[in-house]
Amino acid sequence: MSMRNSGVGSPLAKLYLADELAARWQDFLLLAGRVLIGWIFVNSGWGKLMDIPKFAATMARRGLPDFLGYLAPPVEFFGGLFIVLGFATRYTALLLLLFMILATFSSHRYWTFSEPAQRAIQSSNFWKNVSMTGGIVVLFVAGAGRYAIDRLLRRS
Numbered sequence: 001m002s003m004r005n006s007g008v009g010s011p012l013a014k015l016y017l018a019d020e021l022a023a024r025w026q027d028f029l030l031l032a033g034r035v036l037i038g039w040i041f042v043n044s045g046w047g048k049l050m051d052i053p054k055f056a057a058t059m060a061r062r063g064l065p066d067f068l069g070y071l072a073p074p075v076e077f078f079g080g081l082f083i084v085l086g087f088a089t090r091y092t093a094l095l096l097l098l099f100m101i102l103a104t105f106s107s108h109r110y111w112t113f114s115e116p117a118q119r120a121i122q123s124s125n126f127w128k129n130v131s132m133t134g135g136i137v138v139l140f141v142a143g144a145g146r147y148a149i150d151r152l153l154r155r156s
Contacts, residue, residue, distance in 0.1 A: 030145030034083050037135045041080025041096065048073035062106040075099050083139065086148020093140035097133060104129040 048055040056069025082092040110122035144150045
């Protein structure tokens with residue numbers, strides 16, 4: 001329903017205004033959201049790509065097999081890059097969902113820390129990852145939007 005039909009004096013008029021704003025700016029906002037979500041993966045994954053063996057050596061203390069230490073950096077970096085570019089967005093979102101579940105439950109097990117400061121830091125990181133995972137789910141559902149490689153490929 002447009003604001004014109006809702007009655008300007010209606011208490012819901014401002015809600016309709018937000019709906020119209022979201023609809024008008026949807027593709028730009030999806031691009032901005034993709035950049036915001038994807039950049040953290042690009043940034044973090046780049047550091048791990050620069051020394052994969054060093055990162056792989058941390059897998060044992062996380063309770064994960066070593067081979068995941070060789071898979072995770074490219075998944076993280078290229079997954080983030082694909083999200084930013086809007087390339088294979090839904091497939092990439094699914095891959096990053098799996099990555100986030102493994103990373104969150106292996107690296108931020110705050111409930112295993114007895115020291116309050118470390119427990120608080122890991123709890124914050126755990127819930128940050130949960131929030132990021134929510135953003136990835138929304139991106140999976142919404143898709144990449146108009147300003148994406150996915151859109152260009154669909155036209156071909």
